[in-house]
Amino acid sequence: MKIAVFGSAFNPPSLGHKSVIERLGHFDRVLLVPSIAHAWGKTMLSFDTRVEMLNEFAKDLIIKNVEISTLEKEIHIPDQSVTTFSLLNRLQENEKNADITFIIGPDNLLQFAKFHKSDEIVKRWSVMACPETVAIRSTDIRNAIGDNMEISHLTTLHVADYIKKHRLYE
Numbered sequence: 001m002k003i004a005v006f007g008s009a010f011n012p013p014s015l016g017h018k019s020v021i022e023r024l025g026h027f028d029r030v031l032l033v034p035s036i037a038h039a040w041g042k043t044m045l046s047f048d049t050r051v052e053m054l055n056e057f058a059k060d061l062i063i064k065n066v067e068i069s070t071l072e073k074e075i076h077i078p079d080q081s082v083t084t085f086s087l088l089n090r091l092q093e094n095e096k097n098a099d100i101t102f103i104i105g106p107d108n109l110l111q112f113a114k115f116h117k118s119d120e121i122v123k124r125w126s127v128m129a130c131p132e133t134v135a136i137r138s139t140d141i142r143n144a145i146g147d148n149m150e151i152s153h154l155t156t157l158h159v160a161d162y163i164k165k166h167r168l169y170e
Contacts, residue, residue, distance in 0.1 A: 003095060005088065006103040007033040011044040012141055012163060013057040014155050016132035020103065023130060025063045036072040037081045045168060047073060053159055060156035083116040088125050101126040145169040
């Protein structure tokens with residue numbers, strides 16, 4: 001079993017995220033893992049709201065090996081961040097025989113040495129840098145909403161509808 005772990009704030013999911021996920025079809029499972037408490041203090045919508053958006057996002061994806069994982073919520077200790085190491089470690093405990101690959105964007109690749117136990121991560125698991133082929137980020141969506149602009153060209157149809165319906169980021 002080959003599992004790709006794609007962690008992100010997904011605040012909200014963007015077409016940039018989608019462009020990465022579409023290139024992971026060779027994995028048996030692709031886990032989209034929203035961060036519950038970002039290690040570097042990023043401000044995000046609630047975890048449950050971002051999970052709901054990810055469920056909407058998954059409806060628009062072509063590949064069918066995608067799963068939403070709430071494992072970070074299960075291992076979260078209040079007032080602490082969940083590290084990549086602790087996430088991968090718990091996943092490996094749950095999936096003893098799995099070959100796990102951590103998917104990382106180029107922005108985080110440059111900061112990978114700052115990750116908690118980065119040396120041990122690369123010894124125990126594969127790390128794959130996978131840049132987006134569509135240069136759209138969550139920040140672009142939030143900025144467009146703040147400027148009262150349309151977002152349908154920045155995210156998927158179901159996510160755009162969800163954001164409008166729930167009046168997020170306003």
